[in-house]
Every structure is written in structure tokens, then in C-alpha cells.
Amino acid sequence: MNKHAIAVIPGDGIGQEVVPEALKVLETAAQIHGGIAFEWTTFPWGCEYYLQHETMMPSDGIETLKSFEQIFLGAVGMPGLVPDHISLGGLLLKIRQELEQSINVRPAKLLCGMKSPLADPQSFDILVVRENSEGEYSDVGGRVHNGPDEMALQTSVFTRKACARVMEYALSVAQRRRRHVTSATKSNGLAHSMPFWDDVFRDVSQAYPDIQTTSMHIDALAALFVMKPHVLDVVVASNLFGDILSDIGGAIMGSIGIAPAANLNVERKYPSMFEPVHGSAPDIAGKGIANPIGQIWTAKMMLDFLGYEDIASVVLYGIEETLVENVKTADLGGSATMTEVTERVIAHMKAAAK
């Protein structure tokens, strides 16, 4: 029996509802597999916690998380009540940073049973691999002057170490996929950061002669996600470019509400964090109608990272069968409740395991 100690942070809004659903799916996966035992420890951190304690998590929160193997997060945010920079900076971005989760991975895959907003999508299956620790998000900058002369500077920092790390990850993932990596650049507009990014990509690729590589400007690449997503396999991108591309990826999949994400510490020195792309959706929270698929697909990504790729694919099978039989929540145009969706996913997983 392989034991896995997982820190669970349901967070705010629908996060508190969909996380327990995904845990049911993970328990089912463990049961089917036979050799996995999960140990869940739930932390009530987030905006509610903040309203009571004036901090999103206790001061030893990061230390506490370090003792777990992985982190399973729901959603964080109470727009209007807690300013974004607190809810993000005090939890999500803090964990990403302090636990050195320097790679963010988001699939954009057209699932069976999903309706893409694209007219005639050939089936596509893209993996957006995003640098998650520096680049455009580097907290370097400030303002000078007041009044009409005021200006703001923001500096992107790109290190060879971080660029190479995310590119190596992308290239090695591509070896188990369709062996093609597209690097997002903008060397014709950002004349310092992006030519550097391109140089590192060229250098790193040399060690992967079996992988076909392409560099594309972010503007053209964003358009390609809409025009011909099926030609893409793995896409490697800087922090900002990856953020934008993975949201377009969510859109062409038919809904950002089903998209999963992983923040990886690939060195496995600290826990990685798995979180759906969607937010806390306070407007529909507590009604039992939230779509659990984003969180369940996120659970699938955690299984992959734990090394259980077979059972992970059973979870994805369960999701797709449920979508195909049109058991969907309202956001996908259906009338099923959250629990009904989860139950069908679990039923399909069990049926597949027989």
C-alpha cells in the first residue's frame, strides 16, 4: 500500500463544494487501484479565514504544507470582500512561490461530449507548459513622478535556469506525446527578454533531437489556438504568455469551468499544488449546482503526477462518458446537480474497472 499525505485546501465559494466531490473520485480511484491509500488533511484557509484572522493562512502555513506530499486546492477569492492582491498574494501566489512550484501545466483538450465554440474543431490535445516563478510576473518595478509626468516601470526577469527548467520539462513531456514543442516568443517586439528565451530554447532543444521544435510569436500563436488547435502538441511559454494561452485553451475546450491545472515542483523537493482554473464563483456557491469536472480533472492530474497514469486515465474516461451521456451542470447547458455529475463519473469508473 502506497500512502500519500495530501493537504486539502477547499478555499472559498464553490471550492468548498467541488473539492469533496473530487475526493470521492480519488477514493474511488484508490479503491479500484488497490494499492493506494490517501490521507487527507483539510485546512480551512482562504478568504473566510482571512475575515476572521486577518491573514489568508497562519504564519507557519508554508512550513505546515511542506510536510505533505501534495496540495489539493479548490478555489480562492471573495471579490468585493477581500481584495484580489490579498487573496492571491496571501495564498495562491505565495504557495506557488515559496514551494518553488516553478512549472504550471494546463491541458487544452477537446473532451468527448464537450461542445467547442469552434465551428469545426478537429480533435485537439494541447498541453500548455508555463514558467511559473519569474518572467513578466517578477515583482520588480515601481512609479516615479506625480501628476501628468507619472510613470510606472515593470521589469521582467528571465533566468537561464528557470527558462531551461520549464523547457526541459516541456521537451521531456513531449517525448511521451506527439514529439512536438512550440515555444511562444515575441522577439520582434520584446527585444531583450524574448531573444534570450529563444536562445535558451535553442540550446536546451539540442539535447532532444527526437523532438520537433517550432518558435511562434505569441500573437500568431494565440490566433492558431483558434484557427488550427489540432496542429499543436506541447506549448512552452513564459509566465504571462502561458497564462493567456491556457485561458484561450480553456475557451476552445468549451468552458474554462472544466479546465484543470498543476503547479509543479518537478524536483519533488516540496509538494506540488493541483487547482482547477476556475474561480470561487460566489454567485452560485452553496446551491449544489457547481460543475465538479474542473476539480475532478485536477484530481486526475494529481494521480498522473503521483505516477498512477493508468488509473488517472480511468478518471478521464469517467468524465468523458458522463459528458457524452449529457449529464451536465447548468454552466454546460445541462440540468444535473453537482452530485449527480460526480456519481455518474464514479459509476463509469467502476464499470470500466470491472
Add this chain to the structure above:
Amino acid sequence: MNKHAIAVIPGDGIGQEVVPEALKVLETAAQIHGGIAFEWTTFPWGCEYYLQHETMMPSDGIETLKSFEQIFLGAVGMPGLVPDHISLGGLLLKIRQELEQSINVRPAKLLCGMKSPLADPQSFDILVVRENSEGEYSDVGGRVHNGPDEMALQTSVFTRKACARVMEYALSVAQRRRRHVTSATKSNGLAHSMPFWDDVFRDVSQAYPDIQTTSMHIDALAALFVMKPHVLDVVVASNLFGDILSDIGGAIMGSIGIAPAANLNVERKYPSMFEPVHGSAPDIAGKGIANPIGQIWTAKMMLDFLGYEDIASVVLYGIEETLVENVKTADLGGSATMTEVTERVIAHMKAAAK
């Protein structure tokens, strides 16, 4: 008779073919209008010029251009033969910069007769208004260290003056449209530049109480272009964000090959420059099969800027009627030649004028 002295730079590849087509359309527009006289002066600048003279344009090129009212550009670039940074930096970006064309405007409008890659697009009509002089494209940055410690820095510069200018333009254009401006931000990731951008937007908007304003993060906004483009009217964005959004705009219109652009000096101190979004497409150049619609739509934008909005709309009518009757070049799935398309546009314009 209003005389307009226009500098014409056909540039490279298909630019040399489609520019004369668009000039025919402009002459037709002038004829129909009755009170316009164009004076064309053509400059052979571009990559061919570079291969002969080792410069994209003569050293007094910018001074020469200043004596014209507007600039009408085809396309520039000879990938493989002339490095990007020379063809762009020596002509396109140089003109934008030195003639202070600080605002870039690109429509994303679903034309009658175009097939969008979106499954069920309600008709949409977006205007992307982009800051064109600073921001992420500021040429500030460099590298430090060698080997594994190498890093690159790139600094975005945002001034209140330039931000306010593009926002004022966007807000005032919206007054003649559907009175809605969406500002592209990313204040939750870029903690210095984008909160500043948001502050300026809030300040500037105050003078436009008749305009509804929204701020949206670039990732969600890019997804919205795919999910619900019809909810957008004017979009105001920084240099990089505007670049990305306008390419997604081109994609949802069905082809970047038909998209037009204007680089405006709104103070009218120097000429503005009108150029299609597409490139020089050397692979199909010289065959008479290039799509002239991007260049013709660009001509329409020049007419608008010269104050001839009525006759400009006749040009757009001519384009749409031609698309509707399915006279299209190969890139749009048709079999018409470039000249056939232009002839139909002109015929429809003349018919409308009767």
C-alpha cells in the same frame, strides 16, 4: 477639390501586388465622392531596397515622409534573406516611432460573407485600440552573466501621458459606437505596470460619463474574444496586449489575411500610416492570387481618418458584397484571382453610388 498627398510604400512580396489594387479602389472612391483628389508618391523601400542599399530606406526617409499627409503601406519582410529585426526596426517600427504614431487601431468585425471559425458567432464588431509607442515594447533591458547564471531583463515603461492618450481616443471613438470600452489589464500578475494602467483608465474615464467601462484581465479577455465576442465594443490595451487581442480578432473574423490596421498620429502633427495586418507572403507573391481585401479595408480606414466616412462605408459595402457573392481568393477557399476580387469590389461600389 480636397487634395491629399499620400506616400505609398508597397514594400515586399504581395505588398507590391495588393497596394496597386487598393489604389484603384481609392481612385474609385474619389471619383464617386467627386471632391477628393489623391496625389500618390511611391517609394520603393523595403527588403529589396535593403539588399541593394544596405538600408531599408534612405537616411532622410523619415524627413521625406513628414511632407505627406498620410502613408499607405503594403507589407514588409523577406524571411530568410533579411533578418526580422532589420526589416521591422529599419522601416515599420521606425516609422511608427519617429512619426509618433502612438495609437494602433484594428477592427475585428465579422463581415457578411466571411466564415468565422466560431461555431455560432452572433455578429460582432470590436475595435481594438492599442498603445503603440511604449509599454512592453520599450527598448529597455539587457543581459547579465554568462553560462548557467545568464539572465535577461526587459522593462516595460508606462507613462500617464501615453496611457491617457490612447484611453481618451478609445473613449471618444466609443461615443460614436456602442458606448462601451473594455480595458485589458493584468493587475493581479503584473503588480506595477497594470495597477498604474488601471488608475489612469479610472481617471480618464471620469470625463466620459456617457461611456460604460469595464476592466478585464487579459487572460479572461482573450477567452472572451472566443466565447462571446458580440459583447465587446471598443477594447483599449497596452502595446503587447493589443497585439495579441487584435490577432485573435483577426482569427475570429475568419482570416488574418483580411484584417486592416491604422497607426495613428492623432494630433495630426505627422502623417499616420495605414497597413494591413498580413505579411508579405513571399510564397504566393507574383502569382496574382494574393487576397487584396486586407489592403482594401486598410484603404477604407484611411478614408475614415481623412474624414470621408460616407465613402469609406461604400468601400466596406463593396468588400462585403464581393464576399457574399463568394468571389474569393484561394486563402478564403475561393478560386478568384486578386484582380477579379478588386473588380467586383469596384463594381459594387459603383452600383451603390448610382
